Amino acid sequence: MLFNSFALLGLLGAIARAETEGVSDVNSFVLSNNGGCKCGPSDRCWPAPLIWNVFNLTLGGKLIADTPPAISCYDGPQKDLAKCASLQADLKNSTYIGNSPVAPGFPVNDQCPPVNFAAGEVAGTCTMGGLPRYTVDATNPLQVSAAVVFAHLSNIRLVIRNTGHDILGRSIGDGSLAVWIHNLRQGITFQKTYTASDKCSKSGWKGSAIKIGGGYVWGEVYAIAEANNVIVVGGGDPSVGCIGGYAQGGGHSPANHNYGLAADQILEAQVVLASGLIVTANACQNTDLFTAIRGGGGGTYGIVVSTIVKAHPTTRVSAQVFSMAPLTDANIPDFMDALAIMYSAYPDLADAGLNGYGSWAANSYAPVIPNLPYTTGYSHALAIMGKSITDAKNAFASTAAKLSVYNGTSLFLYSDYYTFPTYAQYYRTLSGGLGPVGSEAALGSRLLDRKALTNTTGLKNMLNTVAGNPGQFLQNNFCLVSGGQVFKDRAEPFSGVNPGWRTSYVHNIVAGGWFPGADAATKAAVHKDITEVKVGSMRAIAPDTGCYMNEADRLDPDYLVNFYGGALPKLQAAKRKYDPTGLFYCPTCVGSDAWKEDSQGRICKAN
Incomplete structure (x- = not known):
């Protein structure tokens, strides 16, 4: 280990000397002599096997030669039908995906799909497709630095991966080198009173904090928080990584309304720059970098290897569980009217302190409310923190009165209330859960402000559009997670989030799917419908808000405006x-418009 550490330091030192002596144009030279493209596996400039072997030695054996996750289903030396059979479940398990260097949480153009032989499927071809060719299984920040330097010198594409919860295809890349930080685990530390590593006091935070030293998931951090009677703002899915794209892209949570977005919780970060240097970013140093990683998107400014985040005293939580559904298909119009009543109530519900998540669908192919048979329906779980069940009932009373006219005549309505002594108990019971992964889908979203939600005619038109037609396989999810502290943090001087968050109450998602085995034309048609029609209807009533980038349309032609809004220039x-030099490239990230993908899958300079 001592040799490996010195080898890494030597490599970094060599790069530093090269830059000092004016030899930093190696990358530019290779780029210009490869048609302005990053080197791909079929290019002469791709590193030779000996170079990869030496690099692996430098890393202490932490370089993985990647293979497709489903290679066990195809003819060849790695064929293993038992492993192949288990993939039907494994690739839909977020824990399995998080522990894999390449398994996609949300496949994009999978060129080696799993084969269900038991269902009569026949294996086709298996290629790497858009997967990385090699992965650095980093266990310390120096290995991350070494990967960055190697990619720069070799002029190869670099991607960053933690747990694979990536809807936008940012953590994969054809012919790339991946840096996998999931096994970089240098501890989770609770600080009773926050102390910056450099004694910086400009954050103004006087409360507790938790240092997350690597690629941990929220479930692990929540356990530390609960043991110390504090709340951290993290993902609704406990298998989501803490320091990667989730928080850097904004980060919605059941606790947003009371404490702000996950990005606003970051007090300090250690970041590996494109030069390979490791720097601290906080309110005192590298403040523009600090701003960028607090909501401006992950994977594009540097590689975050640790963060310190705010921790808030725990509190009791009261919650409401609510469902509604049409008694018959003939009552679907009444359901849609009731749905408009719900959506128009969201701003007032949020202002009263209620926040949470829900979903709905019309004419679905399967039941949409747990344990009930309805294929058209709506359900939510909303919570109010630090208050009683009576407070929760009072907050919902006006909406309940408006909906009561439908109860038993055309709609089934159900409501119940619960109270929990701590946030952790509420989260485990009603909010936290492993989300669905492993399936292809077309998805789009929009942030909806009060003006959009109270525009009665426009709102009804939008809801009817995103409901879709029978057979479209559409699902809508809403996140009533804003208002409150999210709005107050508009004055935060080091925020990189889309300003649309500071005025919008709801993050609304519409997703469309297709039958297994659907051809490319069918998938393209669904994507087109989501982008142009479904998201278009939301944009019509909320033209200026944009969207939450982490759960947005990866094919959005106006992503720079919709993902980043007014924060884009900084x-x-x-x-x-x-x-x-654009080392940290990822699709729809800031700076990605300087590159384009060619017919070989390489990224090349756009101009």
Whole structure:
């Protein structure tokens, strides 16, 4: 281990000397002599096997030669029908995906899909497709630095992966080198009173904090928080990574309303820059980088290897569980009217302190409310923190009165209330759970402000559009997670989030799917419908808000406006400063418009 550490330091030192002596144009030279493209596996400039072997030695054996997750289903030396059979469940398990260097949480153009032989499927072809060719299984920040330097010198595409919860296809890349930080685990530390590593006091935070030293998931951090009677703002899915794209992209949570977005919780971060150097970003140093990683998107300014986040005193939580559904298909119009009543109530419900999550669908192919047979229906779980069940009932009373006219005549309505002594108990019971992974889908979203939600005619038109037609396999999810502290944090000087969050109450998601085995034309048609029609209807009533980038349309042609909004200029400035050569490329990230993908899957300079 001592040799490996010195080898890494030697590599970094060599790069530092090269830059000092004016030999930093190796990357530019290779780029210009490869048609302006990053080197791919079929290019002469791709590192030779000996170079990869030496690099692996430098890393202490932490370089993985990647293979497709489903290679066991195909003819060849790695064929294993038992492993292949288990993949039907494994690739839909977020824990399995998080523990894999390449398994996609949300497949994008999978060129080696699992084969269900038991269902009569026949194996086709298996290629790497858009997967990385090699992965650095980093267990310390120096290995991350070494990967960054190697990718820069070799002019190869670099991608960053933690747990694979990636809807946008940012953590994969054809012919790339991946940095996998899931096994970089240097401890989770509770601080009774926050102390910055450099004694910086400009954050103004006087409360507790938790240092997350690597690629941990929220479930692990929640356990530390509960043991110390505090709340951290993290993902609704406990298998989501803490320091990667979730928080850096904004981060919605059951606790947002009371404490702000996950990005707003970051007090300090350790970041590996494109130069390979490791720096601290906080309110005192590298403040523009600090701003960029607090909501400006992950994977594009540097690689975050640790963060310190705010921790808040725990409190009791009261919650409401509510469902509604049409008694017959003939009552679906009444259901849609009741749905409009619910959506229009969201701003007032949020202002009263209620927040949480829900979903709905019309004419679904399967029941949409747990344990009930309805294929058209709506359900939510909303919570109010630090208050009683009576407070929760009072907050919902006006909405309940408006909906009561449908109860038993055209709609089934159900409501119940619960109270929990701590946030952790509420989270485990009603909010936290492993989300669905492993399936292809087309998805889009929009942030909806009060103006959009109270525009009666426009709202009804939008809801009827995103409901879709029978057979479209559409699902809508809403996140009533804003207002409150999220709005107050609009004055936060180091925020990189889309400003639309500061005025919008709801993050609304519409997703469409297709039958297994659907051809490319069918999938393209669904994507087109989501992008142009479904999201278009939301944009019509909320033209200026944009969307939450982590759960957005990866094919959005206006992603720079919709993902980043008014924060874009300062994010672009940070990108130019900290990554001037564009080493950290990812689709729809800030700076990605400087590149394009060619017919071989390589990324090349756009101009």
